Amino acid sequence: MNSAEREAWYRYQHEKYGIPVEHLRREFEEELSGKNPMDAPLEIPDKMEVVFKYSYGGQSRFFRELRENKTLYGAECPECGKVFCPPRSNCHTCYQPTQWKKLAGTGTIEACTVQHYTTSSFIKKVPFVCAYVKLDGTDSLLMTNMEVDDVAGVKVGTKVKAVYRELRLGAITDVYFKPLD
Amino acid sequence: MRDVAIVGIGTTKFKSRWLEKTYYELAFDAAKMAFEDAGIDKDRVDSAVYGIYNDFFQRQYQPDAFVHDYLGLGLKPMVRVNSGGATGGAALRIGYQEVASGLQDVCLVLGVEKCADTYNYELQMATPEVLRAILYTADMTYDNPAGRTAASGFALAVVAHRDKYGNPTEEQMAKVSVKNHFNATKNPVAQSPKVLTVQDVLDSRMIVEPFKFYDNCLYTEGASAVILASKKVAESISDNPVWISGLGASVDYVMPGNRPSIHTFESSRLAAKKAYEMAGITNPVEELDLAELHDAFTGTEIMAYEDCFFCEEGRGGELIDDGTVLPDGRLPVNLSGGLIGCGHAVGATGIMQTYEVCKHLRGEAGERQRQGARKGLVQSIGGTLCTWSICLVLER
Numbered sequence: 001m002n003s004a005e006r007e008a009w010y011r012y013q014h015e016k017y018g019i020p021v022e023h024l025r026r027e028f029e030e031e032l033s034g035k036n037p038m039d040a041p042l043e044i045p046d047k048m049e050v051v052f053k054y055s056y057g058g059q060s061r062f063f064r065e066l067r068e069n070k071t072l073y074g075a076e077c078p079e080c081g082k083v084f085c086p087p088r089s090n091c092h093t094c095y096q097p098t099q100w101k102k103l104a105g106t107g108t109i110e111a112c113t114v115q116h117y118t119t120s121s122f123i124k125k126v127p128f129v130c131a132y133v134k135l136d137g138t139d140s141l142l143m144t145n146m147e148v149d150d151v152a153g154v155k156v157g158t159k160v161k162a163v164y165r166e167l168r169l170g171a172i173t174d175v176y177f178k179p180l181d
Numbered sequence: 182m183r184d185v186a187i188v189g190i191g192t193t194k195f196k197s198r199w200l201e202k203t204y205y206e207l208a209f210d211a212a213k214m215a216f217e218d219a220g221i222d223k224d225r226v227d228s229a230v231y232g233i234y235n236d237f238f239q240r241q242y243q244p245d246a247f248v249h250d251y252l253g254l255g256l257k258p259m260v261r262v263n264s265g266g267a268t269g270g271a272a273l274r275i276g277y278q279e280v281a282s283g284l285q286d287v288c289l290v291l292g293v294e295k296c297a298d299t300y301n302y303e304l305q306m307a308t309p310e311v312l313r314a315i316l317y318t319a320d321m322t323y324d325n326p327a328g329r330t331a332a333s334g335f336a337l338a339v340v341a342h343r344d345k346y347g348n349p350t351e352e353q354m355a356k357v358s359v360k361n362h363f364n365a366t367k368n369p370v371a372q373s374p375k376v377l378t379v380q381d382v383l384d385s386r387m388i389v390e391p392f393k394f395y396d397n398c399l400y401t402e403g404a405s406a407v408i409l410a411s412k413k414v415a416e417s418i419s420d421n422p423v424w425i426s427g428l429g430a431s432v433d434y435v436m437p438g439n440r441p442s443i444h445t446f447e448s449s450r451l452a453a454k455k456a457y458e459m460a461g462i463t464n465p466v467e468e469l470d471l472a473e474l475h476d477a478f479t480g481t482e483i484m485a486y487e488d489c490f491f492c493e494e495g496r497g498g499e500l501i502d503d504g505t506v507l508p509d510g511r512l513p514v515n516l517s518g519g520l521i522g523c524g525h526a527v528g529a530t531g532i533m534q535t536y537e538v539c540k541h542l543r544g545e546a547g548e549r550q551r552q553g554a555r556k557g558l559v560q561s562i563g564g565t566l567c568t569w570s571i572c573l574v575l576e577r
C-alpha cells in the first residue's frame with residue numbers, strides 16, 4: 001500500500017473500532033508496508049458488539065430503589081426466612097416468591113483479595129479490593145469492588161457501609177462499600 | 182451401561198499463540214492425530230462431542246458447527262459442551278454417555294481453544310482482553326461490574342482455606358509452581374517448561390493476592406482429542422485400550438453466597454467420591470499411580486489434594502512438603518506440567534490431561550514416564566470458585 005492508502009486504512013479502522021490511529025499504526029505499519037511474505041499469518045482488527053435495552057425483570061425494584069432512593073433491598077423468603085442480596089424473585093429452596101426487605105446498607109467482609117492485575121475494563125484502577133460482603137440482615141454474599149486508599153486495610157471481618165455514587169445509572173455499581181470508621 | 186475405552190489420542194502443542202492456525206485448523210490437527218493413533222478412518226466415527234469454552238476467544242458463536250464441518254464429519258450427530266475450565270472433562274463425560282448408553286459405538290471427543298486473538302491495543306498485549314472475554318461468564322448483573330477475574334474468585338477460596346487451616350502457605354504454593362514448571366521440561370507439548378526456584382516464584386510480581394505471577398497458569402491455544410469406543414469395537418481395533426473405569430460429576434451453586442462455605446470445593450469432592458466409588462477405589466494415594474489435577478493456580482492444586490481425598494481436609498499443604506506429589510513420590514501430580522507448566526487451552530485442557538494419563542498407562546510418556554502406571558486420575562474443574570467438577574479414573 002502507498003502512504004495515502006495506509007492512512008485511509010487507519011482512518012477506517014479507527015472509525016469502525018475506536019482504536020486510536022497511533023495504536024493501529026504501531027501494530028500494522030510493518031504489515032501495511034508490504035514487508036511480510038504472502039503466506040505469513042495475517043492479523044486484522046475486529047470487534048464483537050451487541051447493544052441492549054436490558055430488562056431487570058423481577059429484580060427491577062432493587063435497581064430503581066438504588067438509583068432513586070439510595071437504598072439497598074434484599075429479597076426475603078416467607079417460608080424459610082432466608083434473605084438474598086443479590087436479590088432473587090424466588091427462593092431456590094422453598095420455590096416460593098420472595099418479598100422485598102429494606103436493608104441498612106452495612107455489612108461484613110466475608111472474603112477479600114487485592115487485584116494487582118485485571119481485565120482491560122478495570123486495569124487502570126489497580127490495585128483494588130475484590131470482596132464478598134455479607135450485608136447485615138441477609139444470608140448471601142454480594143461481590144463488590146472496594147474503593148479504598150489503603151487496600152491492605154480491608155480484611156475478612158472488616159465492617160463496611162454502603163456509599164452511593166453521585167451519578168447513579170441503575171446498576172450494581174451505583175453502590176460501593178468502604179470500611180466503617 | 183457398556184464399558185468404554187479410549188482407543189486413540191492426539192494433541193497439538195500447547196502454545197501461547199498459534200498465529201498460523203485458526204481454531205478449526207487446530208481441531209483438525211488434533212483429530213487427525215487421534216484417528217491415526219486409533220488406526221481408523223474418520224468415517225468410522227459415529228458421533229462427536231466438542232469442548233469449546235469461550236465464543237469470544239474463537240470470534241465465533243456456535244464454533245462447534247464449523248469444527249464439525251472442517252473435520253468432514255457432516256451428517257453425523259454432534260454436541261458442543263461449555264462448562265468453563267471443566268469444559269474438557271465435561272465433554273469427556275458426554276462422550277462416555279454416548280458410548281456407554283449403547284447409542285454410538287465410536288465417539289470423537291475433541292477440545293479446542295484459541296484466546297490470544299483478543300487484543301488490547303493500548304497495552305499491546307492479549308491478556309487483559311482475554312480476561313475481559315472471560316468476565317462475560319461471571320454474573321453480568323452483580324459480579325461482572327466488580328471487575329472480578331477468574332483468578333480473584335479462586336484467590337478468595339484459597340484465602341478462605343488459609344484462614345481456616347493455616348495453609349496453603351506462600352512457600353507451599355511456590356513449591357507447586359516449581360514442580361509443575363519443572364515437570365513441563367520433560368513434556369514436548371508443554372507451553373511453559375522452566376527450571377525455577379521457590380525464591381523465583383516468591384519474588385515474581387503479585388497478580389491477585391495471594392497469587393504471584395508464577396502461581397498462575399497462562400492462557401494457551403491448542404487442541405486435544407480422544408476417540409472413545411465400546412468394548413466390542415475397542416477389542417477389535419486396539420491393542421492398547423485405556424478404560425474409563427470411574428466417572429463422577431457435580432455442579433455447585435454458581436453464586437457462592439448460596440453455598441454453605443467457600444473454603445472447600447464441594448462439587449470437586451463429590452465428583453471424586455463418585456468416580457472412586459464407580460472404580461472401586463478406597464485409598465486413592467495407594468491405588469492411583471498418577472493424577473492430573475486442575476492447577477489453574479498453585480493454591481487450588483493444593484486444595485485439590487484434599488478434594489480428591491489424597492489427605493484429610495485442611496492438610497493439603499503437607500503433600501507438597503513431604504514429596505508425595507513429586508515425580509518420584511507416592512502419587513505424582515501433574516507430570517504433564519499441569520495447567521501451569523503444560524498450559525490451559527480451556528476447552529482442550531481436560532482432554533490434554535486425559536491424553537497425558539493415557540500416555541503413562543500405555544508406557545509412552547518418555548522421560549516423564551511413571552513406571553508401571555496402571556491407574557490414573559483426571560480432575561477437571563471450572564467456573565466461579567469451582568462450579569463444575571468432573572473426575573475420571575483411567576485404567577489399562
Ligand SMILES: [Zn+2]
Binds near residue numbers: 077081093
Ligand atoms: Zn425459602
